Amino acid sequence: MTTTESKGFPENAPPLPDRPPRLVSNIDLQVSKRLLWVGRAAYPLQNIARVHTFTLHPKRKEATVRFLKNVAITLTAAIALTVIGGATSLSNESVGGGIITFVWIGALAALIAFTVQLLSVLTAASHYVLSIETSGPSTAVVTSTNPHHLDQLVGRISHAIENPGTEFQVTVESIMVNPKSYYFGDNVNMYGGTGNVGMASR
Incomplete structure (x- = not known):
């Protein structure tokens, strides 16, 4: 709910729910x-x-712009770290390779998260x-x-x-x-x- 809940209820207040909250549930809107x-x-x-x-x-336009910015930042950071990892691998191949692998696994996970966020907004319904x-x-x-x-x-x-x-x-x-x-x-x-x-x- 979008407001702070009241802790004290008069006798005519709507009854408290006797079931755990669900994504969809009945509530009362009452004037008394x-x-x-x-x-x-x-x-x-x-x-x-x-x-x-x-x-x-839904903020579809903003979500799309935010997604593109996040993707650009993530790929830029991944490429930069890959270059650094490549330079490191010249002196220690195992360390450099490990850094590159870790960077791209993290980048892939971030891209998946950004995609999920975008789809959640693009598929959201409008409400009157x-x-x-x-x-x-x-x-x-x-x-x-x-x-x-x-x-x-x-x-x-x-x-x-x-x-x-x-x-x-x-x-x-x-x-x-x-x-x-x-x-x-x-x-x-x-x-x-x-x-x-x-x-x-x-």
């Missing part, structure tokens, strides 16, 4: 007593600065999302395969902000994506987790 709950994270409605929808696109931003640094993001559901949810949350007595609850699905691989529109500070952002699908 001036609080917006997204799973176990609570947001005071008066602290919500903006609720809006946008399409979350609803973003809930607070006056502080916290942000929650939910998504749906049906954009109309998110548009309706924007209206319901906005209505709850303007009308303190409003309460509602919907069930969504939580998924995990890497925020470094996506455009998030405006600059967003992500809190909670280790490099992941919580997403929800209706």
Whole structure:
């Protein structure tokens, strides 16, 4: 999830999960007593600065450029070290050969890792999302395969902000994506987790 989790829960808070977390799992999005709950994270409605929808696109261009730069740097370093190893082999053939072998094994491993990173972004799907931003640094993001559901949810949350007595609850699905691989529109500070952002699908 993209926000710091609340440690104290009122009686009407969504129940804690009784199963280990999965890549995809059901969570509750609930408005109750001036609080917006997204799973176990609570947001005071008066602290919500903006609720809006946008399409979350993978950073394919940046990933490709980063891949090419990494490949160029890796190959340049490998070639330079090979030259150094070749010079060393003139005096000690076993040492020089060992250095060259180690360098190219490391370079190959790095190239494989760079390729995996690139493919993970190139094959990532776009998501139409609803973003809930607070006056502080916290942000929650939910998504749906049906954009109309998110548009309706924007209206319901906005209505709850303007009308303190409003309460509602919907069930969504939580998924995990890497925020470094996506455009998030405006600059967003992500809190909670280790490099992941919580997403929800209706």
